[in-house]
Structures are given as C-alpha cells and as structure tokens.
Amino acid sequence: MKEQLQCxxxxxxxxxxxxxLKDLRGLQDIEFTGILDDLYVRALLFxxxxxxxxxxxxDLDKVPHPGLLLQTLEQRFQIPEQNIILTSIHTHTAPVTGIRINEGPNDISKKPRHVQEATAGYEAFITECMMEAVGRAVAGKRPARLTYGSGECCINVDRIQDYYVKDGNGHVTAECGLGINPGKAVDRTMFVLKVDGPEGDTIGFFLNYPMHNCVMIQNPCGRDGKPxxxxxxxxxxxxxxEEAYGGSVALWTSGAAGDINPVMGNEIYYPDIKTGRQTRLILKNGEMARAALKNxxxxxxxxxxxxxxHLPSYKENTELHGRIDWIRIPSEDSEGRPMDTPYEVRMHLLKIGDxxxxxxSGELYSSLGTALKAASDAGETVIINHDCSLMVPSGYIFDDETLERDIRRSLPGRKSCFMAxxxxxxxxEESCRRLEKGLFTKEAPVKGTSVEETSAKEEST
Known part of the structure; x- marks a missing residue:
C-alpha cells in the first residue's frame, strides 16, 4: 500500500x-594545475x-562506468535500475573518466600508464563517494512534500552557425560550424523541483536547463595559465x-542541449574577417573566465x-515508476553506406506522479527534446541528457536538419556518429509512447526492440 512520500x-x-591531479586529464587531453571550485556527487532519494x-x-562531463554503478546501487540499496537516474552536469572542466569509445583524445586506455592508474584510482574514489552520498540520502529520508514549476532563463544560445567562406578565386560557399546563432529560437525553460520536509525545511532541489555546461572550457585559472x-x-x-537553504542538496541537470551553448564563455568562435572561415579563440585572461562564470x-x-x-501548492500524486527502453536504428558510414551495427540510444522514463x-544516453539536439515533450502524455515532461551516457556510445544525438547542414562532418561528435x-x-517519439504505455500496463521492458520490430508485432496482433 502506498504511504506518505519520504525523501x-x-x-x-x-x-x-x-x-x-597532475596525472589526470580533462577533455581534449588538457592538464590541470589547480582547483577553481569543488566537484560533488549528489543524490536525491524518493x-x-x-x-x-x-x-x-x-560534477563530471559523463558518468564513469554507469552499468557497474547501477549494479552496485541496486545490490546495496535494493533500488531497481529502471528507477535510478545516473547523470552528469557535463562540465567541460573536470577529469575524464570511464570508457570513451570513438572519443579520440578522451580515450584513457591510449594514454601513458601513470594517467591510466591515476584515472582508475580517481574512479574508485568517485564510486566510494557515490555510495556514501546515497547512503546518507537513504539514512536521512523523512516525510516530504513536492512542488515543481518552471520559468525562463536567457543565458543560452544556439551554437550551430553557418560560415560563408571565400576561396582564392572569390567563390563563396556555406560551411556549418560552432559559433552563435542568436536568431534561432531555443528552449529557455528553467525547471525547478523543490522537496520540503515536514517542518517546512528544504531537503533538496532538482534543476534542469538546456545548455552545455562549458563556460570555463580551457580556462587559464590554474598555475602557469593552465586550466x-x-x-x-x-x-x-x-x-x-545549498547556501541559501542550509542543509539542502541541489542537483543540476542538462536538458536537450547538444546544439546549445552558454551565451558567453572562455572559448569563442567567430568568422575570420578576410576568409569568413570559422575561427577559434581561447581567452588567456583568467579574470575574464571568472567574470563570465559569475555573470x-x-x-x-x-x-x-x-x-x-511562484511554485504552486504541493503535489498530491507522488507515485513512483520507472522504465527503460532501447532504440536501435540503421547506421551508415561517412560515405553513406549501410553498416551492420545499428546506432543505439538507451531511453529512460522515471515518473514522479504526473x-x-x-x-x-547521449546529447540530444534541442529539436529532438521538443519532439519528446510533444510526444509525452505526462502533465509535465523534463528531458535529461547524459543519463548513463557511457553505457552505449550514443554521443551527440543529431537531428536530421543538422546532419544535412554539416556536409563536411566538422561539428563536435559528427565523425563518430553513424546514425542514418x-x-x-x-x-x-515511438520510444516515448512505448515507455509510457509500458509504465501503466506493467509490461516487461522491450530492451533492444527497434521501432520497426515493435510496429510489426503490433500489426500482427
């Protein structure tokens, strides 16, 4: 029998x-020479x-070894995999962990032994800290009430820009690259879930916002101007x-933001004045980076x-359910030829009441996040990127419009994304409907079933 919610x-x-620190490596093989602010693992239990x-x-760019962590959590705390969200805030200024298939310079297995050993030690430390954080959440659970709502936050911008490049003969061609595209509408929804205890004290927050968490990428705030x-x-x-609501724990997650950046940061892209070609600038003044972060x-x-x-009254319906589904679609190589191995995405639905x-399991582009919200029948739908994102090499989950624009395959993650x-x-959209249908009919998970296979089964019955 359902009881009063505890959190x-x-x-x-x-x-x-x-x-x-000296032996760990960040994204693009950067070396760290200092700590600007601390990293945390945070847990919220229902x-x-x-x-x-x-x-x-x-507080990492991706969750290390999510499959192993899920098994460990399930065994220790008897919480099933389908009821656990494991995600990262996707900071671009933290040590790289986990197995990085198709990620080039982020592949720890190809680095010197001392880097591999330091990374393994750090991963073990992260696991211990995760278990302690979850243990504290379990031990400290008490009667709770939930409320949630959303507003607008205007600190993000579409980052896929067309550059009009002039060659030696004066011919101009369009090339797709990173930059800013302020004319394109983006999702600016700031979602906030607040969890309060029986005495009005705040237990925790869950936040969601669609933006790459990369203001400080390649920052020069460490010793000798290194990150x-x-x-x-x-x-x-x-x-x-957490400072304003003493004793609370706040969790931040990224929405569908594969093509969305902060409006400012330490890494800048702009068109070259003479050629129009994409040009990259890394700021070398640490004060500028700190100012952008603070701003x-x-x-x-x-x-x-x-x-x-302006949060509404507390929610009455707080029933909990979870479900996992797998998408497998055709893949193709860089020449457009079909490949034997399908492109996979792990999809996950966690319901808290409505x-x-x-x-x-990757970085959804914003239009795909919008499509998922439209396909959902829930009272409120929140999209979370990087949920167990190293369980399968989904990488960037591009929309078709961007795949067609990026003829040169120059965008981040494009060369290693083989989706057709x-x-x-x-x-x-079909996975979203399948997840919600299975949730209410209590059907078994359809792991690995493609859209085509599901449709054929439904037609035959």
Whole structure:
C-alpha cells in the first residue's frame, strides 16, 4: 500500500586529490594545475512505500562506468535500475573518466600508464563517494512534500552557425560550424523541483536547463595559465541554493542541449574577417573566465529563485515508476553506406506522479527534446541528457536538419556518429509512447526492440 512520500538527500565532495591531479586529464587531453571550485556527487532519494527512486548527479562531463554503478546501487540499496537516474552536469572542466569509445583524445586506455592508474584510482574514489552520498540520502529520508514549476532563463544560445567562406578565386560557399546563432529560437525553460520536509525545511532541489555546461572550457585559472578544475555554471547554482537553504542538496541537470551553448564563455568562435572561415579563440585572461562564470551563474540563480517564489501548492500524486527502453536504428558510414551495427540510444522514463523525467544516453539536439515533450502524455515532461551516457556510445544525438547542414562532418561528435538520416525523431517519439504505455500496463521492458520490430508485432496482433 502506498504511504506518505519520504525523501532524503546526500552529497560528497569528489574533487581530485592533489597527488592525482597532475596525472589526470580533462577533455581534449588538457592538464590541470589547480582547483577553481569543488566537484560533488549528489543524490536525491524518493520512497512512496511501494517503490524507491533515486537521482544521482556527478560534477563530471559523463558518468564513469554507469552499468557497474547501477549494479552496485541496486545490490546495496535494493533500488531497481529502471528507477535510478545516473547523470552528469557535463562540465567541460573536470577529469575524464570511464570508457570513451570513438572519443579520440578522451580515450584513457591510449594514454601513458601513470594517467591510466591515476584515472582508475580517481574512479574508485568517485564510486566510494557515490555510495556514501546515497547512503546518507537513504539514512536521512523523512516525510516530504513536492512542488515543481518552471520559468525562463536567457543565458543560452544556439551554437550551430553557418560560415560563408571565400576561396582564392572569390567563390563563396556555406560551411556549418560552432559559433552563435542568436536568431534561432531555443528552449529557455528553467525547471525547478523543490522537496520540503515536514517542518517546512528544504531537503533538496532538482534543476534542469538546456545548455552545455562549458563556460570555463580551457580556462587559464590554474598555475602557469593552465586550466583549473571547475563545476561551471551548474555546480555554482547548486552551491548558491545549498547556501541559501542550509542543509539542502541541489542537483543540476542538462536538458536537450547538444546544439546549445552558454551565451558567453572562455572559448569563442567567430568568422575570420578576410576568409569568413570559422575561427577559434581561447581567452588567456583568467579574470575574464571568472567574470563570465559569475555573470551567468548569478543570472541563473536569480531565475531559479524567481521560479521558487511562484511554485504552486504541493503535489498530491507522488507515485513512483520507472522504465527503460532501447532504440536501435540503421547506421551508415561517412560515405553513406549501410553498416551492420545499428546506432543505439538507451531511453529512460522515471515518473514522479504526473512528472515525467525522460533520460537519454547521449546529447540530444534541442529539436529532438521538443519532439519528446510533444510526444509525452505526462502533465509535465523534463528531458535529461547524459543519463548513463557511457553505457552505449550514443554521443551527440543529431537531428536530421543538422546532419544535412554539416556536409563536411566538422561539428563536435559528427565523425563518430553513424546514425542514418530519417530515423531518429520517429524512433524517439515511438520510444516515448512505448515507455509510457509500458509504465501503466506493467509490461516487461522491450530492451533492444527497434521501432520497426515493435510496429510489426503490433500489426500482427
């Protein structure tokens, strides 16, 4: 029988120790020479008396070894895999962990032995801290009430820009690349879930915003002008909330943001004045990077506070359910030839009453997040990128429009993304419907079943 909802929260610091830092590597093989701000693993537990659900966020770019972590959590705390969200805030300024298939310079297995050993030690440390954070959430659970709502936060921008490049003969051709495209509409929804205890004290927050967490990428804030570790905007907003609501734990997650960047950051792209070609600039002034981080995190925190001020009354329906589905669509090589191995995405639905949290094992482009929201029948739907994102090499989950624009395959992740065009959006929409249908009919998971196979089975019955 369903009982009153109970919730608990916990966190542990996962900032790398000094003896590891010199041997760890960040994205694009960067070396760290300092700590700008601490990294954390945070956990938020829900228990309705029948089911337990868990959300865990890591101040990393991706969750290390998610399959193993899920097994460990299920064995220790008896929470089934389908009820656990494991995600990262996707900071671009933290040590790389986990197995990185098709990620080139991020593949730790190809680095020197001392880097591999330091990374393995750091991963073990992260696992211990995760278990302690979840243990604290379990031990500290108490009667709770939930409320959630959303507002607007204008610190993000579409980052896919067309460059008009002039060759030596004066001919101009369009090339797709990174930059800013302020004319294109983007999702600016700032979602906030607030969990309060029986005495009006706040247990925790769950935040979601569609933006790459990369203001501090390649920052020069460490010693000798090299990068310093940082949890970026997401981590800063969590710290501000935790300070304002003493004893609470705040979790930040990225929405569908494969093509969305912060409006400013330490890495800048612009068209070359003479050729029009994409040009990259990395700022070497640490004060500029710190100012950008403070500016955007303070703005987002103010927007979060505005949402909190206008949150509706507490929700009556807090029943918990979870379900996992797998998308498998045709793949093709760089020449457009069919490949034997399909392109895979792990999809995940966690329901908290009328709220649907839909996680994807990669970086969904924003139009696909919008399509998922439209396909969902839930009262409120939130999209979460990087949910167990290293379980399969989904990488960037491009929309067809961008695949057609990026003729040179120059966008991040494009060379290692082998999805065939024309399949991903209908596959995501069908997976959303399949997840919600199975959730209410209590059917067994349809792991590995393609859209085509599902449709054929339904027609035959």
């Amino acid at each position: 608990g929260a916990g966190k542990m610091k996962i900032t790398p120790r000094e003896e590891w 228990d309705d008396g029948c089911e337990k659900s868990l959300i865990v966020t890591f 310093a570790v940082s949890s970026d905007v997401g981590g800063a907003v969590c710290r501000y909330l 955007l995190s303070a703005r987002q925190y103010a927007d979060v506070c505005q949402v909190i001020r 709220l649907a949290l839909i996680g994807a 065009r024309g399949y991903i959006r209908p596959a995501l």
